[in-house]
Amino acid sequence: MMTLAAEIDHNGTSPEKLLAPVLSAFWDQPDSWTLDTYRRHEGYEGLRKALAMAPDDLIAYVKDSGLRGRGGAGFPTGMKWQFIPQGDGKPHYLVVNADESEPGTCKDIPLLFANPHSLIEGIVIACYAIRSSHAFIYLRGEVVPVLRRLHEAVREAYEAGYLGTNVLGSGLDLELTVHAGAGAYICGEETALLDSLEGRRGQPRLRPPFPAVAGLYACPTVVNNVESIASVPAILNKGKDWFKSMGSEKSPGFTLYSLSGHVTSPGQYEAPLGITLRQLLDMSGGIRAGHRLKFWTPGGSSTPMFTEEHLDVPLDYEGVGAAGSMLGTKALQCFDETTCVVRAVTRWTEFYAHESCGKCTPCREGTYWLVQLLRDIEAGQGEMADLDKLNDIADNINGKSFCALGDGAASPIFSSLKYFREEYEQHITGKGCPFDPARSTAWADDKNTDGKNAHRGVNA
Structure with a gap:
């Protein structure tokens, strides 16, 4: 398990000095749990x-x-x-x-x-x-x-x-x-x-x-x-x-950032609140060799996704909120250009539909129908009108369910349609996923998998 604490340079440059981690200070020592x-x-x-x-x-x-x-x-x-x-x-x-x-x-x-x-x-x-x-x-x-x-x-x-x-x-x-x-x-x-x-x-x-x-x-x-x-x-x-000497004025202190996905060195990075993903990627070796960042989540799958343009967003509550998402649990899932957005969102939505307790109608029925539409679109069997249906169903869940699970299910829908609507349309007009190895040569260069299982979604 990798641990790291970074001192933020408020001039926007990469962090140069390391601070002693707090919660993770001795995780790597023998019998650290005793x-x-x-x-x-x-x-x-x-x-x-x-x-x-x-x-x-x-x-x-x-x-x-x-x-x-x-x-x-x-x-x-x-x-x-x-x-x-x-x-x-x-x-x-x-x-x-x-x-x-x-x-x-x-x-x-x-x-x-x-x-x-x-x-x-x-x-x-x-x-x-x-x-x-x-x-x-x-x-x-x-x-x-x-x-x-x-x-x-x-x-x-x-x-x-x-x-x-x-x-x-x-x-x-x-x-x-x-x-x-x-x-x-x-x-x-x-x-x-x-x-x-x-x-x-x-x-x-x-x-x-x-x-x-x-x-x-x-x-x-x-x-x-x-x-x-x-x-x-x-x-x-x-x-x-x-404690207040770290982080930002409204979001002070240190915290654990979980960096996962298509990065060179995934792991736990303990840093002051307000660090950016660009700084964390600099410390972790960046996106895996030969690839580039496509989209990422600032706080787990229930938070609206970000893209390359958000690399310098301060990862504190105010900074992420102002950019249109939520800091959430600081689960920074990074996906490169080999990942199909539609497939990733479909897998997340299947999770929320499966885990819905069924107590309220918007979440129980809404997540079910989101899954049906997404599966059709991913398989190339969707229609252009389905994109508006997705947005409409997500809107009927968001803020109207009994708890925040419904809001979490709607977030990937809204944000993926905002940033990657064209990719949804390609699935519909092309009658299938453009990232399908049988339909595209984009996967042949994936050196990490030798061309096998290159299409890695949520669990990449």
């Missing part, structure tokens, strides 16, 4: 500093740091903690969303596999702040090696006194439960996750009430992403000013 290794790198020092503060002061400190949720929406973490009512006589819960399922997203799972104690320390700090005595980690059930390693880290934390009764003599009693989900993309939506955690079918809840008022077991609940919570210990240990 408590001993974590403590050798100032592990649990942030917790000691947090326990010396009053809970309300701790919340204000995290809020002042400017830490924003790393799960996709970018909502301020400290503000989310502040929403929990105090003195209500109810139990408070912290739920960590580790159900990483977005196509192209791969940051929380490597983090948990290599450095689980950063999350555990962040959980203890967060629970102290919101006055919670029970926390849950909802982990994607398919990642069994991560589950085993996380269980072992929790055992170590209990044994060392970081969990359990009277944590470090602070008076805080905290239980931590690791729960393995059954493998449903919809459970990445926070209220569907809560339903699943309670033993019910994972489906989004109607809001209000919001989880901060009536979440897990109808009690006040904070739901945070893995990376969000894991970033807290470093802020407490090194200071909020240190």
Whole structure:
């Protein structure tokens, strides 16, 4: 696993100096996941500093740091903690969303596999702040090696006194439960996750009430992403000013960028928010030899795609938003000119149709019909009118479904039609995919595959 932190040169030139990574600082060391290794790198020092503060002061400190949720929406973490009512006589819960399922997203799972104690320390700090005595980690059930390693880290934390009764003599009693989900993309939506955690079918809840008022077991609940919570210990240990010295004014700090697809050196690149894809590609060896970038996603398949013209867009919440997309989970999937846009969008849409929980009509019916139209177009059996139908159906899903899954399904449709409508038309007028090896010689030069399986879509 490659890790890298870059210092951004605000003059627009390539980054020249490397900063020490934070979350990924010792991923490559032997036994990086153990408590001993974590403590050798100032592990649990942030917790000691947090326990010396009053809970309300701790919340204000995290809020002042400017830490924003790393799960996709970018909502301020400290503000989310502040929403929990105090003195209500109810139990408070912290739920960590580790159900990483977005196509192209791969940051929380490597983090948990290599450095689980950063999350555990962040959980203890967060629970102290919101006055919670029970926390849950909802982990994607398919990642069994991560589950085993996380269980072992929790055992170590209990044994060392970081969990359990009277944590470090602070008076805080905290239980931590690791729960393995059954493998449903919809459970990445926070209220569907809560339903699943309670033993019910994972489906989004109607809001209000919001989880901060009536979440897990109808009690006040904070739901945070893995990376969000894991970033807290470093802020407490090194200071909020240190954290704010990185990134941009409205999007401060460091974060993990998942670079995948047709790049020379894919992997996790930990850099300050605001770095550009051009800078990341410079550090990773660029697009694979002999090819050029065609399109890419800034935050996973549910975010509107970008093209070469967006290489210098600052990868922070404001910069990406101003350019017409969303930073999301910072899953930078890069596709070169051998990739058929129609095929890639079809595969993504098939995923969303399969993972729709079926609770609301726009998403349940809309994603089904999007798949039918896209399959016809890809096979050369579509009509020009189908392009307007695609746009119309996506519009009937976007903003009208019960949760954000519908919006995510519509995003690739809108953006691909915006930037690559001509390619859709070529499928229709040419009665098939122009990237089909049987119809085109464009694939013969793919040295990486010797001409076999060159047509790589979403999983390239």
